[in-house]
Amino acid sequence: MSTFHIEPFYDPRTYTLTFVVSDPETRDAVIIDPVLDYDPSNGTTWTESVDQVSAYVREHGLRVHYVLETHAHADHLSASQLLRRRFDAKIAIGERIREVQDTFKGIFDLPTAFATDGSQFDRLLSDGEQLKAGSLSFKVIATPGHTPACVTFHIGDTLFTGDALFTEDYGTGRCDFPRGSADALYDSIQRLYALPDETRVFVGHDYQPGGREVRWETTIGASKAKNPQLSARTSKSEFVALRNARDATLAAPRLLFPSVQINVDAGRLPAPHANGHRYVVTPLNVLRPADEVGEPRAKAS
Numbered sequence: 529m530s531t532f533h534i535e536p537f538y539d540p541r542t543y544t545l546t547f548v549v550s551d552p553e554t555r556d557a558v559i560i561d562p563v564l565d566y567d568p569s570n571g572t573t574w575t576e577s578v579d580q581v582s583a584y585v586r587e588h589g590l591r592v593h594y595v596l597e598t599h600a601h602a603d604h605l606s607a608s609q610l611l612r613r614r615f616d617a618k619i620a621i622g623e624r625i626r627e628v629q630d631t632f633k634g635i636f637d638l639p640t641a642f643a644t645d646g647s648q649f650d651r652l653l654s655d656g657e658q659l660k661a662g663s664l665s666f667k668v669i670a671t672p673g674h675t676p677a678c679v680t681f682h683i684g685d686t687l688f689t690g691d692a693l694f695t696e697d698y699g700t701g702r703c704d705f706p707r708g709s710a711d712a713l714y715d716s717i718q719r720l721y722a723l724p725d726e727t728r729v730f731v732g733h734d735y736q737p738g739g740r741e742v743r744w745e746t747t748i749g750a751s752k753a754k755n756p757q758l759s760a761r762t763s764k765s766e767f768v769a770l771r772n773a774r775d776a777t778l779a780a781p782r783l784l785f786p787s788v789q790i791n792v793d794a795g796r797l798p799a800p801h802a803n804g805h806r807y808v809v810t811p812l813n814v815l816r817p818a819d820e821v822g823e824p825r826a827k828a829s
Contacts, residue, residue: 531553532551532552532686533550534686535547535549536730536744537581540742542603543603543734544561544563544601545730549683550590550664551662553663554662555588555591556590557585557591557593558595559585560598561596562578562607562610564577564605565605593664594619595611598692599625599678599679599690601691601788605787606791606795618650618651619794620653621649621651621652621653621677622670622679623653624670624676624677625652625677627676628675628788629643631707635811656669666682667682669681671693671716671720672712672713673692673701673708673715674690674708674713676708678690678691687723687729689731692720693717693751696750696751697737698756699756700755700758701713703772710768711764714767715764720751726748727747729745729751730744731744731746757774780815
C-alpha cells in the first residue's frame, strides 16, 4: 500500500474525533473511535454521528475490517457495536482493557458473570504487534497513562493517539481516572517523541482552545516544540506535578458513568430489565473521599 486516506468526523457535543482510514485502491478500511450520541438529561441515544460515518463508508464502497478503540472512553458512548453489525467488522482494543474492566466491575457492581478477560472484544492488541486490515497495516503502540488500556495506532508516517497526546496548543490527556498515571503518560509520550519530527499526529479530541476552529492534526515536531504541558524540554517531575495539579481542578466528564459502563462491555448497551427498559448506573460519591460525603440533613420536626 503506497497511500491511505484519512477522513475525520467531529462530534461537537463531546469534542470527539472519529477517523475513517482507507486505502483508495483496495477500499480496505478501519474506523477509529466512533461515537454513539447520548443525552443524559433524558437517557436518549441516537445515531446522528455514526450515521455520518456509515454514509461515508457506503458512498465510497469501503470494506471495514475493524473498529479500533484507542481506549475505553469516559466522555462518549462508543458506536462500535452498531458498526460491527452494519459492516461485519471486528472490534479491537488494547489488551490492558482487562484492568479497566476489573476496576469498573467493582465500581458498577456488575454481575459476577461479567467477564474481565476482554472477551467482549473481538481482538485484544499488544504493544508492538502489527494489525492487518486488508492492505492496511497498523503498528500498535501501548501508550498508558490516561488509562492503562490506551494504545496509539501507527500507520506509515501517521499516529492516531486517542487521548494520550492532543494538539500542540492544548496538551495531553488527563490522568486522574482509576489506574491512570501521569508518570506512565510521560513515558508513553516519550516513546512517541522518539519518532521523526515530521510524523503526523491525529488526536482523539479537540477542545478548541481560545475558540479557534476545530483541528485534528499536529506533528511530533510541533508537539515537542510547543506543547504547553509536555514539550521536549519538560522533565518527568515537572510534567507529573503539572498534570496532577491540573487534574485536581477538573470536573468529572459529563458522561463518565454511562460511557465507561457501556464501553468496558465493547459498546453494548445494558441488557433490558424485566420491564423492557435498559438502565445505566450512577454510583454515588465514588469520586469523593468518604469524609467529604455528608448524610442528608433530617427534616425539622
